[in-house]
Amino acid sequence: MSQPSKPYRRVIRHVTTGFAAVLVFLALILPDQITRLPPGNHWYTALVRIPIEGLIAGVVLLLTPVRWRRWLAAGLGLLLGALTVVKLVDIGFFAVLARRFDPVLDWTLFDDGFNFLIDSIGKASATGVAVGAVLLTVALIAGMTWAMMRLTTVAAGNRKLAWPGLSVASVAWVALFTMSVQLIGGIPVASSAAANLAQDTALALPRDLADKRKFVAETLDDKYRDVPGDQLLTALRGKDVVISFIESYGRDAVENPAFNSAVLTTLGDGDKKLTAAGFAARSGWLTSPTAGGGSWLAHSTFLSGMWVNNESRYRSLMATDRLTLTRSFKTAGYRTVGIEPGVIFAWPEGQFYGYDQVYDKAALNYHGPQFSWSPMPDQYALSQFQKMEYGKANRGPLLAEITLTSSHTPWAPVPSMLDWDQLGDGSVFGPMAKSTTPKEVWKDDAKIRTEYGRAAAYSVESLVEWAAKYGDDNLVMVFLGDHQPASVVVGQTASHDVPITVIAKDPKVLDRIASWGWTSSIKPAADAPIWTMNTFRNRFLAAYGPEGDPH
Numbered sequence: 001m002s003q004p005s006k007p008y009r010r011v012i013r014h015v016t017t018g019f020a021a022v023l024v025f026l027a028l029i030l031p032d033q034i035t036r037l038p039p040g041n042h043w044y045t046a047l048v049r050i051p052i053e054g055l056i057a058g059v060v061l062l063l064t065p066v067r068w069r070r071w072l073a074a075g076l077g078l079l080l081g082a083l084t085v086v087k088l089v090d091i092g093f094f095a096v097l098a099r100r101f102d103p104v105l106d107w108t109l110f111d112d113g114f115n116f117l118i119d120s121i122g123k124a125s126a127t128g129v130a131v132g133a134v135l136l137t138v139a140l141i142a143g144m145t146w147a148m149m150r151l152t153t154v155a156a157g158n159r160k161l162a163w164p165g166l167s168v169a170s171v172a173w174v175a176l177f178t179m180s181v182q183l184i185g186g187i188p189v190a191s192s193a194a195a196n197l198a199q200d201t202a203l204a205l206p207r208d209l210a211d212k213r214k215f216v217a218e219t220l221d222d223k224y225r226d227v228p229g230d231q232l233l234t235a236l237r238g239k240d241v242v243i244s245f246i247e248s249y250g251r252d253a254v255e256n257p258a259f260n261s262a263v264l265t266t267l268g269d270g271d272k273k274l275t276a277a278g279f280a281a282r283s284g285w286l287t288s289p290t291a292g293g294g295s296w297l298a299h300s301t302f303l304s305g306m307w308v309n310n311e312s313r314y315r316s317l318m319a320t321d322r323l324t325l326t327r328s329f330k331t332a333g334y335r336t337v338g339i340e341p342g343v344i345f346a347w348p349e350g351q352f353y354g355y356d357q358v359y360d361k362a363a364l365n366y367h368g369p370q371f372s373w374s375p376m377p378d379q380y381a382l383s384q385f386q387k388m389e390y391g392k393a394n395r396g397p398l399l400a401e402i403t404l405t406s407s408h409t410p411w412a413p414v415p416s417m418l419d420w421d422q423l424g425d426g427s428v429f430g431p432m433a434k435s436t437t438p439k440e441v442w443k444d445d446a447k448i449r450t451e452y453g454r455a456a457a458y459s460v461e462s463l464v465e466w467a468a469k470y471g472d473d474n475l476v477m478v479f480l481g482d483h484q485p486a487s488v489v490v491g492q493t494a495s496h497d498v499p500i501t502v503i504a505k506d507p508k509v510l511d512r513i514a515s516w517g518w519t520s521s522i523k524p525a526a527d528a529p530i531w532t533m534n535t536f537r538n539r540f541l542a543a544y545g546p547e548g549d550p551h
Helices: 005-029 040-047 052-063 066-097 106-121 123-157 159-178 193-202 204-219 251-255 261-276 295-304 311-318 325-331 349-353 378-390 427-434 445-470 507-511 533-543
Strands: 240-246 280-287 335-339 357-359 398-404 475-481 497-504 530-532
Touching (some): 005 123, 005 193, 052 159, 052 193, 066 193, 123 159, 240 295, 240 325, 240 445, 251 497, 261 445, 280 507, 280 533, 295 311, 295 325, 295 398, 295 533, 325 533, 335 349, 357 378, 445 475, 497 507, 530 533
Parallel strands (some): 240 398, 240 475, 280 530, 335 398
Antiparallel strands (some): 280 497, 475 497
16 A cells, blocks of 8 residues: 555655745845846746855755754754845835835834835735734745755755755856856846845844944034024024925926826916915925935934934934024024924924924814825815914014925825815815725826825925915925835836925025025926935025125
8 A cells, every 4th residue: 555655755755845946046046126137028037047055055064964954954944034034025125115124223114014004905904914924924934944954855865966966056156157147137147145135134233333323423523513593594584484394295206207297287386376476486306315205214314414314323313412404493593393293192303303392183183084194184284384373473483394294105085275264173174085095096006106196296285375375575485305205106216306495585585595506496407406315404504694695
């Protein structure tokens, strides 16, 4: 009875060995970015690679004494499984944030990701995705461990074949590496992808610690740190200044013909409305430290004059007394307020930025429906700012930082503009919140892009209409995007540039920045200057301080 079963067992052994080999091979050679695969229908050529890590592991395992070999194979399998998980997370990070996952700093972002999934597909589905991700992680690590042990057993039992095979493959790898042979798309056939990923992951902690020490030292190097208040922003005395961040308002919203029509219409109409109200505008580009998300990194970069491109830098900055652009107004005698509809918990950062008062979601007293992630429509937040601060009689000079959230992912549903006098407590927005759902929009990439464009246009329109309707002769407004939207909209090779605009009625205000070379419109020209976002603070303080006096 046992004899007939031997061929069957042999087939099972061959199949499982082949599966183990494919599993390990793919883990070693696949890139951590989809865009690194050969383009078009040539993706399969990525399989024509020789991984140096597999060759080295094979030699080491065959030379290892029997009593340690299985333990070493298991350890290498665990390591490869963990690296494969990191690689998959990298793919997700590149797809959304256009950067690699930092295993030291980025754990807090998983909570944001889960909340985004809840907004997009519902809590039950999001929970299912999270559970599936955990099970996949366990399965990958366990499966890779088993695969390495299986391949080690087979190789050790067939040394006469294993050694020649490793030798030939090693010679081929060296020759291909020396000749720099590449696949379509520039992918080297002599692969070291897994080793490179392991190195980047292992060096993350010492790299982040060194960067933190360097960054903290840089925060102290500040030419405006000890400037007295009567020497700050002297050219803006008697003006009210509004700085507004528009969520996900990136360069592609203005220039990408696949979805920019709504934004272009809004910008064109906005120029006309602002001109009719007596305003003029100047616009340029800033390069944000982040893309796809991480708005707080952009806000802190813009306001502090420091390049804040990761969580470590952000936390370090919050622990300093760095002079922010908003605090400089407070030092100069302004009342400083933050309009933060997206803040729903305690927000100690408000003290760092130097706000006299922060109007969070609760303080803005909104009683209408939530629009996916955005707690309230931008028009409502601006109307409350008008009632609570800007429209008050007999007040002193005001600095307001306003964060607009309606263009936050997942861009559905998008509110519509209403008569400003009819907004009330926000309940009038009720029917709009039922117009569509993120789940419906996110079934179709084209629809995602269209709705993103509509959302960005709505945020810009809200801000421009508020300025045209309520802005007096002393209003100076700076508005900008915080970052480009997720790569599902703009792709993974888009720039990090965002539009920035200054509007004012007083021509002397814009004369101060004439040397900047910005476009005379709220739509920056394609060839308008591009600055890194952290340079704006110093340029602004210089332009509107004593040193910027054109006379």
